[in-house]
Amino acid sequence: MSDRIFGGLGLALALFFIWQATLIEESFISDVVGPKVFPIIIGVLMALASVWFILRPDAEPTWPGRGRLLEIAAAVIVMVLYAELLPVAGFLIATAVASAYLTWRLGTAPLQSLVVGLCISGGIYIVFRVILGLSLAKGPLGF
Amino acid sequence: METLASLGDGFVVAFTLQNLGLALIGCFLGTIMGALPGLGPSNGVAILIPLAFTLGLGPTPALILLTSVYYGAMYGGRISSILLNIPGDEPALMTTLDGYPMARKGQAGEALAISGVASFVGAFLATWGLVFLAPQLVKVALLFGPAEYFALFTLAFATLGGISSTNQAKAAFAAALGLGIAMIGVDGQTGVPRFSFGEVHLYDGIDFLVAIVGLFALSEVLIFLEHRGEATGAEAAKKIEIGRITPSWEMLKYCTPTMLRTSFLGFIAGVLPGAGASLGSFISYSMEKRLVDKEGTFGKGDPRGVAAPEAGNNAAAGGALVPMLALGVPGSGTTAVLLAVLLALNITPGPLLFAQNPDVVWGLIAALFIGNFMLLAMNIPMVGLFTRILLVPPRILMPVVAMVSFVGIYGISGSSFDLLVMVVFGVMGWGLRKLDVPLVPIILGILLGNRMEADLRRALTISDGDWSALVASPLSIGLWAVAVIGFILPIVFGRVVKARMRMARDKAGSTSD
Known part of the structure; x- marks a missing residue:
């Protein structure tokens, strides 16, 4: 079908x-x-x-249940918000929030997720901005 | 002799501190990406393209970085095949057959070592093949006019699904979708906007980098989200003892004939359109099994069963570069992504590349040789390091992949619009993967669409609107014939080949348990 x-x-x-x-x-x-x-x-x-x-349709693929579909939809919404808010909030804040959300939904414990999110955001900032000199989105706070 | 002189010049280009450093970084990152299940060579290269750009690397250094990633990923794919019984990428599927049983017998280290050597032999010989075959193919390519190129592009699409494709209609749909996306934007020949609906952002067309990163990397994140909580390999990796990590001389000698034979076979499979690395490793394994498996040890941890597919798939990876560089027509997913790199760098691959930018071609080839030795050095003594990286759980890895994708794309254009387009492609990629629609023809369509149309229009302008000009020369008739055969053959044999690949795996799975 x-x-x-x-x-x-x-x-x-x-x-x-x-x-x-x-x-x-x-x-x-x-x-x-x-x-x-x-x-x-x-x-x-x-x-x-x-x-x-x-x-001549192929065999039915295994679609995820309703919960997982919502999960994917939510992740997509987070990504869309990230794209829209990146220039507003600045790279560090937006990335920390988005990656904390993603890692939480992929199974990291809530508190740990915050730490992971901050680490990912900070890590990317250090590698790409400080070491490689890429221009990342600047927020009101200058990062 | 001329070829060797060019190659020598290439080494001069490659032997700068920057290029050597980039090759080293590329090999290292590539091995990691190949090793991590879910991040194959196309993903790995796709994520890194935007970075190579925003760093402002010139064409040669950028290509050296990204092809090192490509070769590295081909090496890395075997690590999780052997240790976890999960192929790190598709071509490494056949390596699980004997690699995992070896690991269970406590020979994981030896399996890693012999497969590393086999990868080296395959890639090394294939790079020599590239050196000698590519300039010959260029001579043929110089005979091509617009009509022949149009036929050649059609051939690439028709055969891209490969012999193991099960549904050619889906491959055709994907190709049409990609070509359709390429049509968006201002028409290069008459200057009228097409399919842009008055949206200024669309006048330039859709950037293929945005599409590639969305389709490959973001859709992967969504797939992981869907399968969250299902068995991951990280736990299993801890249980396997690595053992000694250097192969014994006896084992090397024992496997040498196998490696040489399968390198040759893999290279041929790589050069032919529509075959690619997966088929290279499959053919290599089946042939070796038929040829030398007298005692029935294949599938139970025979080192030759590890060496064969690894030499085969690495040789195929090198072979796939031949049509990509000489004709500008990629034969596999990853080479399609590499083609995107070239186009983004304003380099048109094909016969003129060899004439106009010999430094790029030969520098790249020289870098492949250097990268190969680096990879051998990395993959034998340092393999323990890579096995530890397998312990990084996807729940941390995947957000990093997503964020690096966003950073890369934002770095190129600095526009939120491109990020949104990328998310749309990510969702689309997820849906299409669920429906078993191949993504590579889409990418190829976006990449080649405008050149394909330009060749068609040029051919018809020359003939003043006479469509029979497309089949006027014997060369183009030959290309059309191969395209038609290549499209129809999988409909007849595709199911058989795919079923055999599965069966081989299932059978081995049941004997090892």
């Missing part, structure tokens, strides 16, 4: 892609092929593969 849903999504994506390709505005100077043809070929290939998934 998963493969069939995937095929349906793929087909929708392929059709959307082809539709968008036909909307590309051509400029007045163009080569014989133009910017539309290759994307349309790709879209057709994708559509064919998707139809194949619908017709």
Whole structure:
């Protein structure tokens, strides 16, 4: 069933892609092929593969239970927040929080997680900023 | 002779303090990444690419660092295969068959040592193969026009799934997805924006480094999160006694013919499109088993059963560099990632690379020789150090991987938008892996999409819109034929080969218990 849903999504994506390709505005100077043809070929290939998934699906993969799916969703939200807040909070704080969360969810005890988070953040800062001189995001506190 | 002179120049390039240091660091990091289950060579190289950039390394030093990681990871993969019965990366799967039984007999140290030597022999001979074969292939490549290149790219996609692929439709879907992503951004030939929906960030297209790190590294973190709390290898590692870590002369002599034969076989498997290191180690093991296993000791801890797949997969790793450097078409996942490095450094691999940037090519090859000796030195006496690194639990390792990925990507562009795109790719990579869709064609699609389209359009411009120009020369007809055969063959044989690889493993598993 998963493969069939995937095929349906793929087909929708392929059709959307082809539709968008036909909307590309051509400029007045163009080569014989133009910017539309290759994307349309790709879209057709994708559509064919998707139809194949619908017709001949593979065996069902083992999806995680609801709890684990939520777990993954939560981790993704943390990563998104990290990406958004990195320039605001600065590297050290944002990284310490994000890595403490991740290590906690991967099975480190809560208090230990804080220590691990701080160590990862500090370690990366020392290696990449102090030793290698990379520019990392600066927060209001200057680090 | 000309080749040897170029190689000599390469050694001059490689023998600077900086390059030697980078090779050393690369070998060390690579071995660690290969050894840790879950961090394969493609992951390892992918995480380090952004770093190599932000450090402002020139093309040659950056390549030396990253190919040392590549070779190092190939060496490292065997460590967890032998000690934990968990392959550190896919090609090391066959090493578990005899490596783990040897470890259980108390010969873990000897197994590590003999496999280290075998890795060295395989990689060393394959690098010689690269020296002599690549310039020959370049001569052929000079005959290629746009139509031939278009056929060659198609061939790369068609065969990338490899002979062990079970579902070619999924490989085709992945390729289309990657090519589609490459189309995003301003069209290079006419200057019109495509698929960018008015979003300014998308005008430049999607940076392939962002996609690679997201697909490989972040999705790995999500996979670990999903399987949290399931058996980890760290506990098992403590139980195994390492024993002596130098191989005896008798054992070396005993394994030498095996190593030489399988190096040759692995190299061929590496050069051919669609075979790669996994198949190299598989073929090597099966052939040796058929050839020398008179007493039925393979699978019960025969040192030759450890030497064969290790020589085979390291030779294949070297062989895979041949088409990547000479044609610009990678034959495996990791070489696809290495191609990304080259493109990001503004170097287009292929025949012109040998003519225009001989210092890069030969410096790189020389660095591979040097790296090999470093790896041998690291992997025999210092192997104990690496076994200790296996004790780092994934719950600490994985957050580090995630954070280093973020740091690397942020270091290149300094934009939150790229980080978000990377997270999207991470989630996508996780979903696609669950559905058994291969990720490598996606990467290759993103990398090659624009060049492939440019070649198609150039070929048709030359022929004034006549599509039959794509199959006009015997060379391109040959390439198309191989592409079609390469795509169809796995549909017929794929299940058989994959089933045999599994069966070999299951059988060995049951005899060792």
